[in-house]
Amino acid sequence: MRNGRISDNTIRRLPAYLRALEELQAVGTERITSSQLGRLLGYTASQVRLDLNCFGGFGTQGYGYNVAELRASIRRILGADEARPAILVGAGRIGRALLDNFDFADCGVHVTAAFDTDLNLTDMYYQGVWIYDLSDMERYVKEHPVEIAVLCVPEDAAQRMANYLVGLGVRAIWNFANDDLDIPKPDVVLEDIKFSDSLLELGYRLAAKSGAVSAPRPAPVR
Amino acid sequence: MRNGRISDNTIRRLPAYLRALEELQAVGTERITSSQLGRLLGYTASQVRLDLNCFGGFGTQGYGYNVAELRASIRRILGADEARPAILVGAGRIGRALLDNFDFADCGVHVTAAFDTDLNLTDMYYQGVWIYDLSDMERYVKEHPVEIAVLCVPEDAAQRMANYLVGLGVRAIWNFANDDLDIPKPDVVLEDIKFSDSLLELGYRLAAKSGAVSAPRPAPVR
DNA sequence: TAGATTGTTAATCGATTAACAATC
DNA sequence: TAGATTGTTAATCGATTAACAATC
Secondary structure: OOOOOOOHHHHHHHHHHHHHHHHHHHOOOOEEOHHHHHHHHOOOHHHHHHHHHOOOOOEEOOOEEEHHHHHHHHHHHHOOOOOEEEEEEOOOHHHHHHHHHOOOHHHOEEEEEEEEOOOOOOOEEEOOEEEEEHHHHHHHHHHOOOOEEEEOOOHHHHHHHHHHHHHHOOOEEEEOOOOOOOOOOOOOEEEEOOHHHHHHHHHHHHHHHOOOOOOOOOOOOO | OOOOOOOHHHHHHHHHHHHHHHHHHHOOOOEEOHHHHHHHHOOOHHHHHHHHHOOOOOEEOOOEEEHHHHHHHHHHHHOOOOOEEEEEEOOOHHHHHHHHHOOOHHHOEEEEEEEEOOOOOOOEEEOOEEEEEHHHHHHHHHHOOOOEEEEOOOHHHHHHHHHHHHHHOOOEEEEOOOOOOOOOOOOOEEEEOOHHHHHHHHHHHHHHHOOOOOOOOOOOOO
16 A cells, blocks of 8 residues: 555546446446456556555455455545535526436535525525525534535636635535636635536547547658 | 647646636737746646647747637637537436536537427427427437537436437537446547546545545654 | 465656747 | 747656566
């Protein structure tokens, strides 16, 4: 178990390992080797072992890894079995779509309240979550443990709201606004969902496949 | 203009450059240097110049880059000014939230139709987009130019639907299902929005900040 | 014990940063 | 022309892959 600084790339691969392991466990697979797991995800066996060994020696020589055990370990590392208290800030379409469809609990997060300014949305339950008026947020956060803010407000309100939330002491922001947020406190965790970036990248790759933009025409063969 | 293979990292930074440039232009900035642009985004000046030079010499020595020009160039590279025809597959909450809130046009994409199996959703317009029954999709795709499928179906239907879409000849899939899709044709572009991965990563970083998981206890001082 | 596969170190590769000559 | 900043090459750094000794 080497414990230097763990690279961002390694961290980003952890959820993929977890997903693969959950599927393996679902179909009853008991053990798996680093090379099998690698093949499943498109990584080399070396990389799998190196990644996992950042967090501990989960394997057994000559055997491989126990699926259930490794899955449990990775869930623990990712905090997937926690129930971190979170609030939804902005209960518009995106916010409510998350409440409808997204399994927060499976990621170790528990949404305890939502906030909005739209009187058509406030003062009601939505998917079991009470939607408060935004003006109640400050009091709510002071009276309840809130670790995470799920930020689903329009782009032009995002930075302002982020500053406000950081001031209130939330420890992490899951941001859905298409905006590069500037987080004043360095120990507040920011994680973005960037729809635009993703779709633009798709557009680029599409153009690149057509050979248009940057795929240089093959050199003329003579 | 060096034109080796352009790295994924470079491509992933393009939308960030674009976002910064749009903001600069919005506030009337005319020119910018690589080091200013870098400071804005947290990159080094070298990196900015190297990234941009993958696509062309957009700058002028002694001056820097013209904001409007560079913005236009990057939009072109990303295909943001196109209107690539796309269909929405699955018009549930997530799908409709996208139609409500997301600016497809600004990413060079035009959603021409949506498909679902839910009779409460089909045969109606939603945000100007007609929702067809899924059984009409095959005919629709054959009769209309469709480049991109925005995949918003439940996780357990995603792989099946992806195979079907690839068979119908779509050239790219923007996937919102939490599933590692296996795309049979190598030239079909796949781009994922991974909500779970993102929130799990947030959870990890939160735990890491608390010094719990992987921050090794400081060695005992004697 | 022999075979297999890990944990871990060494070699390679690629990406980022630094430096500088070209040039506006 | 002098000053500034690019485009581009060289140096550095980090991440991935390969190799192998440890060990189940």
